[in-house]
Amino acid sequence: MEPILLSNLSSVVREICKATPVTDIHTHLFPSSFGALHLWGIDELLNYHYLIPETIRAANIASNDYFALTPKDRADLTWRTLFLESNPYSDSCRGVVKILSELDLDLSKKAIDTYRDYFNSLNPAQHIQHVLKLSNVKAVVMSNDPFDPEERSIWKDRPHIDPTFYSSLRLDALVNSWSEASTSLQGWGYDVITEFSSRTESEVRRFIRDWIELTQPLFLSISLPPDFSFPNESPSGRLLSHCIFPLCSEQDLPLALMIGVKRHVNPCLELAGDSVGKADIRVIESMCTEYPHIRFLVSMLSRENQHELCVTARKFPNLLPFGCWWFSSNLLLQREITNMRLDMLGPTFIPQHSDARVLEQLIYKWHNARNILAEALVTRYIALIEAEWTITRSDIERDVSRLSSGNFWSFINKKPSEIKH
Numbered sequence: 001m002e003p004i005l006l007s008n009l010s011s012v013v014r015e016i017c018k019a020t021p022v023t024d025i026h027t028h029l030f031p032s033s034f035g036a037l038h039l040w041g042i043d044e045l046l047n048y049h050y051l052i053p054e055t056i057r058a059a060n061i062a063s064n065d066y067f068a069l070t071p072k073d074r075a076d077l078t079w080r081t082l083f084l085e086s087n088p089y090s091d092s093c094r095g096v097v098k099i100l101s102e103l104d105l106d107l108s109k110k111a112i113d114t115y116r117d118y119f120n121s122l123n124p125a126q127h128i129q130h131v132l133k134l135s136n137v138k139a140v141v142m143s144n145d146p147f148d149p150e151e152r153s154i155w156k157d158r159p160h161i162d163p164t165f166y167s168s169l170r171l172d173a174l175v176n177s178w179s180e181a182s183t184s185l186q187g188w189g190y191d192v193i194t195e196f197s198s199r200t201e202s203e204v205r206r207f208i209r210d211w212i213e214l215t216q217p218l219f220l221s222i223s224l225p226p227d228f229s230f231p232n233e234s235p236s237g238r239l240l241s242h243c244i245f246p247l248c249s250e251q252d253l254p255l256a257l258m259i260g261v262k263r264h265v266n267p268c269l270e271l272a273g274d275s276v277g278k279a280d281i282r283v284i285e286s287m288c289t290e291y292p293h294i295r296f297l298v299s300m301l302s303r304e305n306q307h308e309l310c311v312t313a314r315k316f317p318n319l320l321p322f323g324c325w326w327f328s329s330n331l332l333l334q335r336e337i338t339n340m341r342l343d344m345l346g347p348t349f350i351p352q353h354s355d356a357r358v359l360e361q362l363i364y365k366w367h368n369a370r371n372i373l374a375e376a377l378v379t380r381y382i383a384l385i386e387a388e389w390t391i392t393r394s395d396i397e398r399d400v401s402r403l404s405s406g407n408f409w410s411f412i413n414k415k416p417s418e419i420k421h
Contacts, residue, residue, distance in 0.1 A: 001392040006385055010378050012393060016400050017374040021138035022366060023405040025297070025322060026221075026256070026353035028143050029362075031162035032124040034154050040127065040359040041119035042112065045099065046075035048358055050092040052272035055081055063268040079112045091330045095364035102134055102363050125162075128359060132164060135362040138405070139416060141166045141218060141353075146211045147173035147184060155214055166419060168256065169217040171208070171244065176224070178235035196238050204243045212251055216419060218412055219297065220244060221256035226277030226302070228259065230286050248294045254412050255294060258325055259283065260301030276301045276327045281308040288316035295411055297350075299325040306337050310344040320411045322350035329355060331368060338376045347402050373403060 004012055030037040055078045056066055066074065082093050100107055105115055132140075144167045145151055161167075174181045178194070185192045190207050192200040208220075222244075224236075231237055248255050265275035284298055296319050300309050306328070313319045321341060324334045334352065341349045352369035356362050377399065381391050409415060 001394050003390045003392055004381070004385070004396070006382065009381055009385070009391075010374075013378050013381065013396055013400075014371075014374045016393070016396050017370040017377075017404075018136070020397070020400045020404045021136050022369075023139040023141070023408050024137050024354050024356070024362065024366075025141045025218075025350060025408050026143065026168075026258075026299075026325075026355055027140055027362075028355070028357040029140055029165070029359060030142060031160075031165045032128060033159040033161065034151070037151060037154070038124065038359070039357055040124065040131075042115040043071055043075040044358045045096050045360060046078040047071055048092065048361070049270075049272040050090075051078055051082065053269060054078075054090060054092070056269070058082060058086065063266075067270065076112065084110060091368075095361065095368075098364035098367060099360045102367075103360070128162065128164075131359050131362055135366045137362055137366060138164070139166060140164055140362075141168050143168055143170045143221065144215050144217065145170045145173065146207075146215075147181065158214075166416075167215040167217045168219050168221050169208070169211055169215055171220060171222050174204070174208075175222050175236045175239050175244075178239065196235070196242075201238075201242045204239065205247055208243065208247050209251075212247075212253070217253065218414065218419065219254040219256050220248060221258070221297075223258040223261050224279075224283075225262060226260045226279040228283060229280065230283045231290070245291055245294060248291075252413070254297055256297040256299075256322070257284070257287075258299045258301070260305060261326070278302040278304045281305065281312055284309070284312050284319065285316075288312070288319050292316075292318055294318060295320070295413075297322050297411070299323045299353075301325055301327055303328060303333055303336075306340060310341055313345055313349070320349060320407065321345070322408075323353035323355070324351075325353075326355060329365075331372070334368070334372050335375070338372055339379075342376055342380060347399050348407065349403075350407055351403050373400070 032038050052066070056063055059077055059081045061077070066077070069077065082088055083096075088094055088097055097107065100115060103118070105118055142165055144155070146155070146169070182192050182194050185203070185207055190203040192203045228236065231241060244255065247253070259279045260276055262275040262277045264273050266273040279300060279302065284296070288296060298309060298319060299322050300306065309321050313321050324337050328334070328337060338351050341351070351373050354362055354365040356365060377396070381396070385391055
């Protein structure tokens, strides 16, 4: 194969990044069979929790007055405040514009009711496939919470799962709120007590096994606060060391850790009220050292933790950094983090996940991620070519495929075709 020339390098890399399907390893999306949990359409996009603080600030409205509005009226307020009375500057606002544009909707009149009419005319299942095609996403990994009453009820009915959707078992409520979780487990027939005992630990493992059997997750996952430490004898530490880590080994399942979220800094903002804090990298070092046979997918929320995470990943082959999570998912930090990881880890990481809660967000989030990855790769290919290193199209396709999907499936040691739905 002929070497790529500098004159057309950028266009070739961008073309390959655009054409390569991705596996989105962390979302909050659901297939249409999950009913009200499947979020889509203009009102859901405008009521997304990233836009709530922006709307409240710009509209100068009290948070309780905002949440007293109907979902439609909240969406109208966001549209008027952030899109009509101002240009949509923020990444989340520009994302809505990009979505409407990619769906071929008329942006010239900026008429929200016209967009509502469009979404109301759609078949939800067909619309999912259209969005997946537009965003070129071949696999979507859900975040499945066995403690969420609505989701729990749906899983118990064994719903049809669109083959594009895969599960991950989210254990936040178990690890971070043991007192409440133990009460729930008791009500579901598990013989646990709030004070830990060997019987309680055995029953917690039985509960997790039951949900592994029901949901067939690709991995287990937990988000943790910035002040979390490990090892420790708190309920969270004991649940990890006596229940979750043993099951990861037994079931050959990786554990995804998302670290650095400060919950409910402003409870008045509900889901939008969480914040960020710098975590202690020694948590990851301790886990990777003590459990070298367990594979850890790790994303950290604070910008200040990103360099430490890269350094730590260089020391532990059982650690795979993934994505630019939540408050790190803006264009400035995505560029910084992606470039840092390429310089320190080569292509052995996962550049991005969407964290999407509303279906159509896949469109703009993956448009941005592909552009950032292409920019970062072009910079490095130019340096290599100028040093007389040959780069071919197949080289680029190999690299982009690894970063888009291959690294993930290789790390979890599975193939999509092997997963039961």
